[in-house]
Amino acid sequence: MGMNQHRPLNIWMQYVNDELPPEERERCEAHLDGCDACLELYMECIGQMADSLPALPDTDAFAAAVMQRWTEEQPRASEAEDTPANQPAESKRRIPWTQSPFFHYAVAAAITLLLMSTGVFHSLMGHPEPGRMSYSASDQTEAYVPFSEILLEKTIGLLDSIQPKHERGGTR
Numbered sequence: 001m002g003m004n005q006h007r008p009l010n011i012w013m014q015y016v017n018d019e020l021p022p023e024e025r026e027r028c029e030a031h032l033d034g035c036d037a038c039l040e041l042y043m044e045c046i047g048q049m050a051d052s053l054p055a056l057p058d059t060d061a062f063a064a065a066v067m068q069r070w071t072e073e074q075p076r077a078s079e080a081e082d083t084p085a086n087q088p089a090e091s092k093r094r095i096p097w098t099q100s101p102f103f104h105y106a107v108a109a110a111i112t113l114l115l116m117s118t119g120v121f122h123s124l125m126g127h128p129e130p131g132r133m134s135y136s137a138s139d140q141t142e143a144y145v146p147f148s149e150i151l152l153e154k155t156i157g158l159l160d161s162i163q164p165k166h167e168r169g170g171t172r
Contacts, residue, residue, distance in 0.1 A: 006038055007031065009045065016045040124154050 005014075007028060014020050015028050032039055097103055115121060 006035065007041070009041055012038070012041045012045045013048070015042070016049050027029060124158070 011020070011028070015025065018025075020028065030041060
């Protein structure tokens with residue numbers, strides 16, 4: 001069946017009941033966009049299908065029954081929360097303080113302050129102690145070495161000093 005050909009009522013009934021293959025469904029959908037006559041047939045099929053559906057119960061009575069049951073269940077739910085049976089489940093959800101992100105940040109900050117106060121970072125960088133820093137004219141005339149290069153060299157030296165101990169079976 002071509003794209004511009006009208007489809008009969010039985011094809012539209014199959015379309016409404018989702019009984020057509022996907023390719024034919026796509027062709028029908030594309031045809032509906034531009035054909036008012038087939039759109040009328042489609043709407044008629046939907047009307048016939050709606051007539052065959054079971055009638056809905058009284059929605060107001062249904063909503064009232066649901067709300068009544070919900071209000072009856074609310075006190076039971078609040079009582080159940082206070083029972084000791086739910087307390088272990090709540091404590092399982094709580095994470096230990098040692099796994100808290102705040103604890104990890106505090107430990108990292110403490111270690112950083114300790115290392116800074118002992119001068120470890122200065123010895124890694126090969127700089128003299130902060131009180132003995134002096135800049136002479138000869139320091140300024142030397143070629144500029146990027147900070148990242150200095151850090152890389154110090155890191156490689158540190159790793160080289162650790163590596164042989166580890167290969168001999170020693171601990172870090």
